[in-house]
Amino acid sequence: MSVERLAPAVRELLRAEIRAAHGREVSFVGGLDGNGAIVTARVAARGTVDAVLALPGIAQRGELLLHNHPSGLLEPSGADLSVAARLHDGGVGFGIVDNEVTDLYIVVEVPRPRAAARLDAVAIAGLLSPRGAAAQALGTFEDRPSQRDMAAYIADAYND
Secondary structure (H helix, E strand, C coil): CCHHHECHHHHHHHHHHHHHCCCCCEEEEEEECCCCCEEEEEEEEECCCCCCCCCCCCCCCCCEEEEEECCCCCCCCHHHHHHHHHHHHCCCEEEEEECCCCCEEEEECCCCCCCCCCCCHHHHHHHCCCCCHHHHHHCCCCCCHHHHHHHHHHHHHHHC
């Protein structure tokens, strides 16, 4: 991966904070622009020469958690991969840099937000009608208008 994804000011901030921690691991939360460049960063935690905390909730959806590997080897450890998977589930990316911030390895990209699809409340209620998909699948079917109303209400609430 290219360190060019890090804005120059962010590269310098990461270098300075890693030096201030005497080369130990430091984790950062990075903010991205619309093109995926890391344009802001803040320190999240400082650790030891071989570990740093990945605090739950420290990064928000759409951000990237970065940390350095003092060894210069950007190969993610088992712990890195576990953290990356957990963060991805929360909409957060994960990356590793070397101490001089001359190399960047993105383990997990920041997930892109999916466009929400509106639900058709009438069509959903129709699934529960006497001639709907539920009746056809079940064979014996008892029409319950209140269930259709509730399904339509839930679809409308989802859309709002």
